[in-house]
Amino acid sequence: MTDLAVLLPFLLQGAVLTVQVTVLTVPVAALVALLVGLGRLAPSGLIRLLANVYLEVFRGTSVLVQLFVFFFVLPILLGVRWSSMQTAVLALGLNFGAYGSEVVRSAVLAVDRGQREAAVALNMSPLLTLRSVVLPQAFRLMLPPFGNYVIQLAKATSLTSLVQVQELSFNGYVAIHTTFQTTQILTAVAVIYFVIVFPASRAVRWMERRQLRGSLGGLRS
Amino acid sequence: MSEPIVRFLRVDKSYGKLQVLRGIDLDVAAGEKLVIVGASGSGKTTLLRCLMTLEKIDGGVIEVEGEVLGLPKTADRQAADERRLRRIRGKIGMVFQQFNLFPHMTVLRNVTEAPIHVLGLSKADAEARAVGLLTKVGLEDKVHSYPSQLSGGQQQRVAIARALAMQPKVMLFDEVTSALDPELVGEVLNVIRQLAHEGMTMLIVTHEMGFARSVADRVIFMDRGTVVEAGPPEQLFEAPEHPRTRAFLRAVLER
Amino acid sequence: MIFSWGYVIEIAPLMLHAATTTFVMTILSMAAAATIGLFVAAARASRHRAVASLGWGYVEVLRSVPLLIQIYFLFFVFPEFGLTLDAFVVGVVGLGIYYSTFVAEVYRAGLEAVPRGQREAATALNMGGLRALRSVILPQAIPPMVPPLGNYLIEMFKATPILATIGLHELLGQGEQLAADTFRYAEVFFLIAVVFLGLSYPSSLFIRWLEAHVSLGRQVARAIAEAEATVV
Numbered sequence: 001m002t003d004l005a006v007l008l009p010f011l012l013q014g015a016v017l018t019v020q021v022t023v024l025t026v027p028v029a030a031l032v033a034l035l036v037g038l039g040r041l042a043p044s045g046l047i048r049l050l051a052n053v054y055l056e057v058f059r060g061t062s063v064l065v066q067l068f069v070f071f072f073v074l075p076i077l078l079g080v081r082w083s084s085m086q087t088a089v090l091a092l093g094l095n096f097g098a099y100g101s102e103v104v105r106s107a108v109l110a111v112d113r114g115q116r117e118a119a120v121a122l123n124m125s126p127l128l129t130l131r132s133v134v135l136p137q138a139f140r141l142m143l144p145p146f147g148n149y150v151i152q153l154a155k156a157t158s159l160t161s162l163v164q165v166q167e168l169s170f171n172g173y174v175a176i177h178t179t180f181q182t183t184q185i186l187t188a189v190a191v192i193y194f195v196i197v198f199p200a201s202r203a204v205r206w207m208e209r210r211q212l213r214g215s216l217g218g219l220r221s
Numbered sequence: 222m223s224e225p226i227v228r229f230l231r232v233d234k235s236y237g238k239l240q241v242l243r244g245i246d247l248d249v250a251a252g253e254k255l256v257i258v259g260a261s262g263s264g265k266t267t268l269l270r271c272l273m274t275l276e277k278i279d280g281g282v283i284e285v286e287g288e289v290l291g292l293p294k295t296a297d298r299q300a301a302d303e304r305r306l307r308r309i310r311g312k313i314g315m316v317f318q319q320f321n322l323f324p325h326m327t328v329l330r331n332v333t334e335a336p337i338h339v340l341g342l343s344k345a346d347a348e349a350r351a352v353g354l355l356t357k358v359g360l361e362d363k364v365h366s367y368p369s370q371l372s373g374g375q376q377q378r379v380a381i382a383r384a385l386a387m388q389p390k391v392m393l394f395d396e397v398t399s400a401l402d403p404e405l406v407g408e409v410l411n412v413i414r415q416l417a418h419e420g421m422t423m424l425i426v427t428h429e430m431g432f433a434r435s436v437a438d439r440v441i442f443m444d445r446g447t448v449v450e451a452g453p454p455e456q457l458f459e460a461p462e463h464p465r466t467r468a469f470l471r472a473v474l475e476r
Numbered sequence: 477m478i479f480s481w482g483y484v485i486e487i488a489p490l491m492l493h494a495a496t497t498t499f500v501m502t503i504l505s506m507a508a509a510a511t512i513g514l515f516v517a518a519a520r521a522s523r524h525r526a527v528a529s530l531g532w533g534y535v536e537v538l539r540s541v542p543l544l545i546q547i548y549f550l551f552f553v554f555p556e557f558g559l560t561l562d563a564f565v566v567g568v569v570g571l572g573i574y575y576s577t578f579v580a581e582v583y584r585a586g587l588e589a590v591p592r593g594q595r596e597a598a599t600a601l602n603m604g605g606l607r608a609l610r611s612v613i614l615p616q617a618i619p620p621m622v623p624p625l626g627n628y629l630i631e632m633f634k635a636t637p638i639l640a641t642i643g644l645h646e647l648l649g650q651g652e653q654l655a656a657d658t659f660r661y662a663e664v665f666f667l668i669a670v671v672f673l674g675l676s677y678p679s680s681l682f683i684r685w686l687e688a689h690v691s692l693g694r695q696v697a698r699a700i701a702e703a704e705a706t707v708v
Contacts, residue, residue, distance in 0.1 A: 069669070
């Protein structure tokens, strides 16, 4: 019992890294999602093809496999040795960015066609239309699905323990194999994850409901 | 004075197998108020949308001030064609049935956004122009409101100011009062009437027959993609020649 | 380090053998998830508050804890209570339980999508609950469920590499072992990626095709239901 009290700070330290990895990955994933999502809507067939290939490759292979590829293969290919944390953030960012691209694409397409037509009538360039008219409106639509992905990302950080990132799962594993207080430690780990994830997912669901209400109630012609 | 400002020459347009415009020949003189009436599906909205480059035509030619408004049929458009198209497009302005105001921008920003980023006006100049136009349409006290805070009639008036801010040579009105509650229609029509007085070239698609009679220099009746009859409003409304025109007017007046 | 195609061909049989483990694991896990999901969905739909809350709690907890930790639980904690499961069983049970929460949601949504009028029509035709379910509700509820379930099947397939951490000899586990000996990570992971992509991409295309044709399937199902109803 007292072992747990001693181990708890160690586990919480891991939890801090869990949050850290999540927070660092979000901007990477968001950037990738935007680029690939818009790429899939580009007028150029070549860009669309590249974006779609990217999407299918990163969606079609397992995220764990991708983590391993980046961890083992990348140093060989590029001759650089990155830290586990950097590798993990990159791999997770590229993977979740792929899923995020679908969100970006749907949101942009969901913006009312009349908005684009008004922009044409005002002689706005396609880029200006995207920047000023479409993206700001699409952004609001992207938030709940993005929120869901952030939660999945937080859980996926557990996989980075397998590439030596010392987050919660890693520390939990180490603790189990050094003290053999398996049940207590794993329960503590599960509880900590729950405390991190559950409130966040409630918040996202609240966001989803709020947006659903807004779009139906605020519709004025 | 001699050359029409807008010219449709044997314009065809199809959506798949459905032909919506058949060989339209139409000249619009500078300063003319042309009202287009007809049943839904007659092609009147499509006519406007083709002029506004929202649709590509399948045959014939549209000219604006003598220049061909063409979207080249080939897939790859050159930069020069693109610039040319945008230069010509800048002469046309359009107001939509659904207003299409930008909901995430204030009224002021709706009206200044394009002048600043497309015409290159400074923020100060664009705002001055915007305020002037919004005052003209009677909404100077709503400049900082958002579209969702305005009534339909107010939103449509903002839409008109927004289009005017680009100083087009030709204004297109596509059933701009059809989506409004009846009591809000008048305020919008008044703005359009005022604009007409000031000499703007206009193409107006509308169901408001009384308004059409009062503002039009010429009325054309379209049916199934062709111009069935054209003439001054007194003639078309009082003594229509074509049986289809008569049938349409009877149906409309019986409502 | 040059990429050796010869090596790829050399290890291919071994890897494909491991891939069959992956494949079988996926199918069995889906069966488990589909079954457990039924109970979960039933529990959540139950009118007994206690049962419904239990179902709700089950789902919320399992969705808030990473799959890896759940696998660890089955593999490391259960033995402490006398239940030692081998890696394969842990995989099937672990994936089955984790994904049962998602499957339950698909069941719920699918049933809810059937217009209420259908239930009322069945009652008006004096159909008993079971017959109504069999002839009217399920034929309409099931076709739309197939694409999402298919997607989860693919997701489970992609989740199997997690089991390499508990020593299962599936694709990643086998690959790691090979690579650890020979250091030919590039070739190994290339093969892994090819297997995954080769199976999941066509599958997801198929599912997208299904989605497009589901509405047709619903009409067919409805027609069947109507025809059967008159025979009552």
